[in-house]
Amino acid sequence: MTVSPALLSLLLSATLGAGADQVRVQTVDGESVDALAAPAGTKAIVFLFTSTDCPISNRYAPEVRRIVSEFARQGVVFRLVYPNPAEQPSAIREHMAAFAYDGAFQALRDPGLALVRHVKATVTPEAAVVAGGRVAYVGRIDDRYVDLGLERPAPTTHDLADALTAVLAGKPVSRPTTQAVGCFIADFAR
């Protein structure tokens, strides 16, 4: 399913936490919305930065869907963010369908990189967890990729899930920033 623009603006109507700045991004349909707005009762927002043709980003799709299914029912809202201004809405819709993101995520475009700057994301894929008006975590999903061209057969840490578990338990995130490995968002601005 795709979230209709009307429904999405409704979902984005309340800003999460007190005192958070507005961060203007676009829906896939081109409507300007505040990325940090979320329905009442939302405990955290996860922004997952992605791009349609970054292979590392795409390989994470099944893992990301597992994390969504585990945490969405616990009051966590997931938003897939496409920071590459060259990625058009049609390509984004195709990408969401191909990797079965439809229904699991609201999709946002961040062509002006406002949200990228707000959470200090650097690559795709990278996750940012915003809770209580603060960026509680930014970094890798897990440690499967150690570097470009250097990959573990299986991850040994699950950084995003650990961060969400801590946030939901009201505890500090033990490692609030980690180094994500993937395609540089900086390249998209060239």
Next chain:
Amino acid sequence: MTPKGNHEDTKPRRKPLDVSFVFSWFRGCILACATVAAASAQSVTYSKDIAPLIAGRCAMCHHPGGSGPFSLLSYDDVKRRAALIAAVTERRYMPPWKADPSNGPFIDQHPLSDDEIGLIRQWVAEGGAEGRPAPPAPARTWTEGWQLGKPDVVVTLPQPYVLPPDGTDAFRIFVLPIPTAAVRFVRALEFRPGNPKVVHHANIRLDTTPASRHLDEAQPGPGYDGLIAHSAQYPEGHFLGWTPGQVAPLVPKDLAWRLDVHTDLVVELHMRPSGKPEPVAPSIGLYFSDAAPTRTPAMLRLGRQSIDIPPGQKDYTITDSYVVPVDVDVQAVQPHAHYRARDVRGEATLPDGTVRPLIAIKDWDFRWQHVYRFVTPLHLLKGTRLSMRYTYDNSAENPRNPDQPPKRARWGQRSSDEMGDLWIQVLTRDAAALDTLVHDFRPKVLAEDIIGYEVEIEKRPSDAGLRDDAALLCLELGRADAAVTHFAASLGLKPGSAAAHYNLATALTVGHRLDEAAEEYRRALSIDAAYAKAHNNLGNVLMQQRKFGDAIRQYQELVRLQPSAPNGFANLAAAYAADGQFERAVEAIDAALRLQPPENVASELRRQRAAYVQRTR
């Protein structure tokens, strides 16, 4: 997935991404890039410096439909990946060339020099200017479709395999019958991945037995999960396989390899799941020669199957060597190891002590398994020592270690096991030299294979087939006692099997344990009285024991079971003659001759007949 508590990060073995630089550069660039690009006349530009590097080293894979995940054909394509390109070239992850650049030179070698990598780094740091004049439309550095032209036969997986979206490395073996009605001679085999974005390399073998087909049929869907059957082999003296960016060239006609009818292609694909289900249907094109080859290369293999790495050991080393008994020209080398290997090298020490490197890979990556083909074959004199030395890291600090925490790692074909082979393809001056080389080398490789079988037997002690295969290798090496042990164990696993008793008897015979051999043949015959080969072999044992009357009875039973096989009558004739019954011997030879044996056998029989006739007078 299970969320965990606190984690210590494992220290990456390479320089971490300099993202602070990239990011701060990027923020600055939003304001200043245009001016930077315009201002510096001396600066590195895409048009002048970068486009030729990308065209020559990247575009052959990074084009629409190519193996690369995205195209790098225009300024726009490249500038949108600029920092990524700088990062992956800096790490020498791309272009994927693992060998030391001083090795070879090899065919299809496209490494970047340190200066070229520096140029890319500088270009990105300066803002990635396009420069003037704009480069001409990029020259196409690749060929669409079949790289070697139209194949004589194309074999395609009839129904695509659907690769699941999840996981890191996926392996599956596909079995493709080759539709040829006659023996062919093959100059090249070109592999097309079908879905180049996920097919990462192909390991190809030929199976003239139905073994691989049976493994395929036993599992639903195209292909099977498991190991390549022992009966699936390289064609004599040739490599088969594919890695992105490599096409095995046509071999000269006189070096073509023989393809028998009813041969199956066995294609093991190493695939990288993409995050979504991917259909995979590879094709293989075969290019035939119109004539039989006049030369055959030899395939030498150095390596150890005794690999046994304790958990946590960072520098486990294996070495092996072999001194060539004839002059050889090294055509190509292919190192093979799995995830824990770190440093892989092979070299040749000439009789005068000069050392020539064959291959050196300081940062072994299981994912890039090239065949390294020398542009000019490396001539090595008789007496040259070929050697290999591989080092493995089975510690938790090796991110590629498939076991976390590390476990004992032993030899095995599964990617979670370890291997360490250096395949070396050589040509000899002539057929006689090839014969000398093969006869000298074969016992070495057999002995190593037996070690591998013993490791597999330890892991799968109830697999009688492994025992049988190991026993046959032992017999070929003349190790009759070891063969007896393996066949006896096999018999223990299938006690009612006449064939198992027969096999054990065969090994006992080779070991000159004739009483025991006769006993085992009799047991085989008590299970299957119509076991013609057991009657024959028991007859042979009895002949050796000079029990001619008993031997005659076995051969009589043999010719009754196989009345149209001349050999039975010939053996019977020999037994009669040994027993002094020359008239009956002559009758048996006549019976054999009526069955029209091959001429060389027939002439020998006629010679014997004449001798027996003399004795009847």
